[in-house]
Structures are given as C-alpha cells and as structure tokens.
Amino acid sequence: MRQVLLLNATYEPLTTLSMQRAVVLVIREKADVVHRDGRGAVLRSASRVVDVPSVIRLKRYVRIPFRSRIPLTRAALMRRDDYRCAYCGHRAETIDHVIPRSRGGPHAWENCVASCMQCNHRKADRLLEELGWALNVAPVVPRGAHWRLIGAGLVGDPLWAPYLAENAA
Template identity: 85%
Template sequence: MRQVLLLNATFEPLTTLSLRRAIVLVLREKADVIHRDRRGAVLRSASRTMDVPSVIRLRRYVRIPYRSRIPLTRAALMRRDDYRCAYCGQRAETIDHVIPRSRGGTHTWENCVASCMSCNHRKADKLLEELGWTLRVTPVVPRGAHWRLIGAHLAGDPQWAPYLEEAAA
C-alpha cells in the first residue's frame, strides 16, 4: 500500500500513514497537500478530482510527548546497524544479544546488535571474550526525531528527502 509522509504544522516529520488516511485528513480539511505524487496519479469521484498526495502537512500543530528513549524494535535495530552483521559485516538477518539473556544480558539498545545467521549460531550463548570476537561498532541508543519514521527511508518517495534530512540534523 502506498504511504504518505505526514508533517506537523511546523514541517517536522511525524510519521508515515496510508494513502487512505491521508486522503481523509485532506478531505476533512485537517491537512494540506505539500507534494503531489510524482507519477501524476489522480483520484476521482462523482463530484471531485484530487491529485494523490506524497507529503501532507497538518493545519494545526500537534504536540508530541517527549519520549526519552526510542523503542527497541527489530526494524529500528536493523536500520541502526545498516542491515550488517556486527561481527562479520555480512547481511544481517537476526538480532543477537551481546551478553546473552541466559547470562543476565538485557534486551536493550546497548546489548542488541544485528547479526547474520551464521554468526548468531556460532556465538550461541557465549560471551565475546570466550570466542575471541570483537564488535565492528559499539551498540548505542539512536537519537533524533527521524527515528519515529522507521522504514521511511526504505519505502519512501524521493520528495520526502528534504523533510527527513532536516529531521535527522
């Protein structure tokens, strides 16, 4: 399903939403179309014709509650590690706990990394010191408003780029 980027009244990216939800917001005059679909797609009804939006902006400012930590999800972790194994650098398919949960490790950003199946199975419930392995990068908590937009860089429209880059800065 086609996704639309939703901006706050201040042009801050909030989230992506379905085309259907975006059309409802525009028709109810709660949002304005900022960019139309680059392919020129049009929606028609018996009484109206409307360009398919790619980016919409809310007419009224919506306050976003401050969230001290970004939620740890599989998609966010893979994005943080650029879909690369933290041990060998190959394409990652799974999540691994640096300090295994069976040994008291926690399910936190600082203890989880993306891993390929091979490394994940070889590591099993061992510590890195036992295997003589090192991490390519130190796992950290991601920062920035753009982390609310998980997947936007993957399935997004090129017209979203200026808004996502601004949020990342």
C-alpha cells in the same frame, strides 16, 4: 490500503495514515500536499481535483509529548545497523545479544546488534571477551523522530526517505 506520511508543521515526521484520511485533511485545509504520489494519480469530484498525496504537512504545529525510548523492533534494529553484521560486516539475518540473555543481558538497544547466521552460531552463548571478538560499532539507542516510525514498522514508501532522514529540517 495506501499509506501517507504525515509531517508536523516543522516537517517532523509524526505518523502514517490512510490515503482517505490524508485527502480529508487536505480538503478541509488542515494540511498541504508536500509530495504527490509517484504515479501522478488524482482524485476527482464534481467540483474539485486533488492530487493523491504521498506526504502531507499539517498547517498548524501539533505538540507531541516526549517519548522516552524508541521501541526496539527487528526492523528498526536492522535499519540502525544498516543490515550489516556487527562482528564481520557481512549481510545480517538475525539479531544477537552482545551479553547473552542467559547471562543476564537485557533485551535493549545497547545490548542488541544485527548479526549474520555464522557469527551468531559461532558466538552462541559466550561473551565477546571469551572469543576475542570486538564490535565494529558500539550499539546505541537511535535518536530522532523518524526512528519512532521505523521502530513501529511504518516506513515503506521510498518517496518518504528525504523526510525521514536524520538531519531533515
């Protein structure tokens, strides 16, 4: 089922929803089409023609309760680290705990990094100090509303990129 990105009235990404639900919001004039489908598809009825949306924006602001932490998922962590190994900079394939879980390290944003297979196996169950290694970039919790969508695995359409950018207005 085709998904549509839903933006708040302030252009803050909220969630994704089905194309059918998005079209209903547009027809009932609760949302505007911000970006049409890349193929230029339209839906036709006896009295109306509606562009198939890729991104819609609510006309009224919806207050969303603050969520303290963005969920840690493999896709979000890889995206945060730009699919690069935190140790050597090559393409990352796995997730590594900086302080191994067997040594009391938490499964949290601040302790997880993307890693290539070679570095992950070489590091194994040791601390960075034991190997003389250093991280290229310190792992941090991502910030911004778009990370909630990335963390939930809801990002897929390349047309959404400008609306999910960290500095989107």
